[in-house]
Amino acid sequence: MDVLSFVIVGHVDHGKSTLIGRLLYDTDSLAPDKIEEIKKASAEAGRDTEFAFLLDHLEEERKQGITIDTTQVFFKTDNRRYVIIDAPGHVEFVKNMITGASQAEAAVLIIDVVEGVKEQTKRHSYMLSMLGLEQVVVVLNKMDLVDFSQERFDAVRKDAGAWLKSINIEPIFYIPISAIRGDNIATKSDSLGWYTGPTFLESMDTLQNRQPPEDKSLLFPIQDVYKIEDKRINAGRVESGVIEKGLEIKVLPTGETTKVNSIERFLEDSDRAVASECIGMTTSDSVFLERGNVMCLPSDEPxxxxxxxxxxxxxxxxxxxxxxxxxxxxxxxxxxxxxxxxxxxxxxxxxxxxxxxxxxxxxxxxxxxxxxxxxxxxxxxxxxxxxxxxxxxxxxxxxxxxxxxxxxx
Amino acid sequence: MKSGLSQLDRLENQSIFIIREAYSEFRDVAMLWSIGKDSTTLLWLVRKAFFGRIPFPVMHIDTTYKFKEIYDFRDKYAKEWGLNLIIAKNEDAIGKKMGPKKGKFQCCNELKTVALKKAIAKHGFKALYLGIRRDEHGIRAKERVFSPRDEDFEWDYKNQPPELWDQYKTKATEEEHLRVHPLLGWREVDVWEYVKREKIPVVKLYFAEGGKRYRSIGCETCCNPIDSDADTIEKVVEELKVSKISERSGRAQDKEDDYMMQKLRSLGYM
Structure with missing residues (x-):
């Protein structure tokens, strides 16, 4: 089954952790002993059952009711498995948000429909744009607090849309939700009859996995060189394209050319590797290679x-x-x-x-x-x-x- | 173009990349092998990363309370795979009869964390590979792939270094060491599916006998088996796909206090 990872970003208190808790709950992804643990910890903190405690595990996070560091949890639908990357909304923890977002294939931007677009809404979405995350779904949360008003939804959507356009993000969907009540998360909401688009989970199933650039020209940066018996094995990850036995290659920045003598894997015969595979290789000529050298095709140099x-x-x-x-x-x-x-x-x-x-x-x-x-x-x-x-x-x-x-x- | 790589291939490649990245920066490294399914999977990946010749020691932190099956398995495969095995114990605490009856927190801390500290000081390791996974525990979910520990072994979880695009904090000061976590993104079921695919040997305690099996193994004194009829890898995978009980529910150190895991980890626990 395919796995897709997405990050949830947005301003502090706009409901990231609650949305995640709701997703886990509605997709039946929570262990009963986890629910018990959360109930107990919430009661000890003097709160109603706090979904956010599923993610906010650090003692400081629970006591202060904030997310400090990024974390990951899993759920699945009938179509796919998901990794949710939770990212903190506080301005102090932007580096943790970036750590989380850089590992994602898609992003969900959550906006409190009462507060509208705020400072971290903008900063986080700008970071998404810089990180090259192209698939973005926007959810407008807390619709219950504005009586499920289409007018309010449209106003915030317009505002958010104008900002996102200025930073070259074109969201795939804008979805009105109430994370705390579960409206439009796993099931269509009766209170939001005017909305005809997908639920949150339906929107997730439309997202695409990021594919390694196998159809591009070869780039193979050397990670390390191991001397094993008489061989000098150049280890690394194929970052783009395909590498094959016999292929003529050029080493940059030195400019030397040679051929691929062998593709090396432990206890496996193979003479070919594609983008995202970690392999070893040897060269036909004894060229001196070291970490940081990049192999490419002589006909298509970076x-x-x-x-x-x-x-x-x-x-x-x-x-x-x-x-x-x-x-x-x-x-x-x-x-x-x-x-x-x-x-x-x-x-x-x-x-x-x-x-x-x-x-x-x-x-x-x-x-x-x-x-x-x-x-x-x-x-x-x-x-x-x-x-x-x-x-x-x-x-x-x-x-x-x-x-x-x-x-x- | 749709890539032909499966989810397990992707996880395997990512782990091998991380393993090689740490070794390229630090030649003074060791891998912690608890002999459980995760660190045995990690050991398998380490063998792959270095084409069967692991260029550093593999260390077992021995509390002396482990299951007999664990010791047998360790000795058999250390020999078969030609490992440079270091067995590290906190002899002082063992001499003073430290055990879970003196308090589980103290026991874990003395026999695991302190034993590890002593071993690192003795061998001068700058980085350690560990087979922890994010889905094991909410605290572990907050970990970085390369996670620094200061001279007192403390984890500054409130101020972790950024990690992006497979660029990690690979520089450590004199006093620090780095914990390297190549399996962080794996889930329990991924590990079992990989064990099955690769035919990785695992301790037989994981398979049901008389209606019980261990889902997580460590010290015999602090592990409880679960009710299960899963006596093959296939059945274990099937069981996990429907089970809703969390993996470490049989592990005492997660239970006593809500923040016990955080406290143990901030002191340097694995």
Whole structure:
């Protein structure tokens, strides 16, 4: 059975955890002893049975009634299994939201229909857009609190739609729900007779799995080299395309060419591997290979450059200072680098340009930058092969930013 | 284009990627093998990742309270698979007769966590592979794939590093070590389906005898069997597909207090 993972994002208190609890409950995915545990913990915290406790397991989360870190739970419909990635709504925990969202194939944006579009609604959806998540379903929650009013639904939908359009997100559906009561989650709601679209679960069954880019040209970044008996086995994951025994390949950035001598797997004979498979391979000639080298077809080479234009989001408290020493990691490549210029500093919740040609970039801000790398990097357009079109910036061993390459510069 | 890879293939590839990623960064690593189905599956994946030649030790934290079947299984496969096996015990606590009767929290902490601390200090490991999964427990669901522990072994769960696009926190300071979790995204039924597909040997306690089987194994003193007639892998998989009882319901350390698992984990428990 197929599995699809989706992240639920949105402003704090707009009902993410309640929606997840409702989904688990309505799809009969909860163990009786879990329900007992939740009832007991809720009673001890002096609350009615709190669905959010299914996800908010940390003591601090339950006592404060907030989600601190991202988590994952499972449910299934008749068609498919699902992994739900819950992401915290508080502004302090945006890095945890990004961690969650980067693992998803689709996203659900939840908006409280009473409050409408808020700061984290905007910031989270902007992050989805940057992460390249194309499949988005919007749910307008707490319809019971506005008497299931179509007028209110339409107003918030219009507002949300205008924002999402500005960041290039076209939601597949807008669904009116009440997570707490279960309206339009697993079954159509009688109170929302004016709504003719799918229920939440029906909308999920229309989402597509992300397919590894097998139909693209070969890219095979080396992860490590193992010397086993007399063989030098180059281990790695095929990021795009297909690799086969006998295939002529070029190694970047060195530019050497050779042939695939063998495809290596433990206790398995094979002479072919496709995108997303982790394999080993040996070469016909004794070329020196190391982690970070990328194999490609001589007829279709990716870009090799030491200067890139990119959009980055900064997600650590200590600010980025122009020209300070960082390292950049793109697939298995790593080299030191500096942000040479910060062309535009952007507020990630309003998209307002805070400053042009800035000296620093602060937590939660987004920027258009030029990065100069020490060693040349092998890159692709993000829209072509995401795996070599995105990177992280690391300072003192900590990941501080994610970035999307817009061009070689 | 529809990929021909199954869900199990996807999980297998992801795990192998993580295993190789940690080894590429830290050559001083070890794998924790509890001899249960998860860490035995992890061991299988580690053998695949390194083409049958595991380049680091495999460590068993021995509380001395494990089932006899566990010890037999360990010794048989350590030999068959040519493992560099380290057996780590907290000899001081064992000498002082530490046991579950002195309190389950203290016993788990002394015989597992402290034993592990001592072993890490002795061997100088910078990273450890563990076979934990998100669906085992709500606290484990909050884990990162690469999860740092400070010098006191504490897990700073309120401030975890970001992880995105298979880029992990692979740098540790002198004092830290990293926990690496290649099976985090697997579910219990995935593990069993993989065990079945790959014909991975597992301890026979998992299969029913006289209407009872163990769904999760550890110390004999603190594990209870469940009612079951599942005496083959096929029947175990079928049972899990319909069962609504959670996996660790037979494990005492999850039960005593709502936050016992969190407290144990924040002190460095596995």
């Amino acid at each position: 870009t090799v450059t030491d200067r890139i234009a990119a959009n980055i989001f900064w997600m650590t408290k200590q600010e980025l200072v122009k020209d300070q020493k960082l390292s950049i990691r793109c697939a298995t490549q790593e080299t030191s680098c500096k942000v040479e210029s910060i062309n535009k500093r952007i507020n990630s919740s309003t998209l307002e340009v805070i400053e042009e040609n800035a000296e620093v970039l602060k937590n939660l801000e987004v920027a258009e930058v030029i990065i100069k790398t020490k060693k040349a990097l092998v890159i692709k357009d993000f829209n072509d092969v995401q795996e070599l079109g995105r990177f992280v910036l690391v300072r003192d061993g900590n990941i501080c930013a994610g970035g999307i390459i817009s061009a070689a510069n």
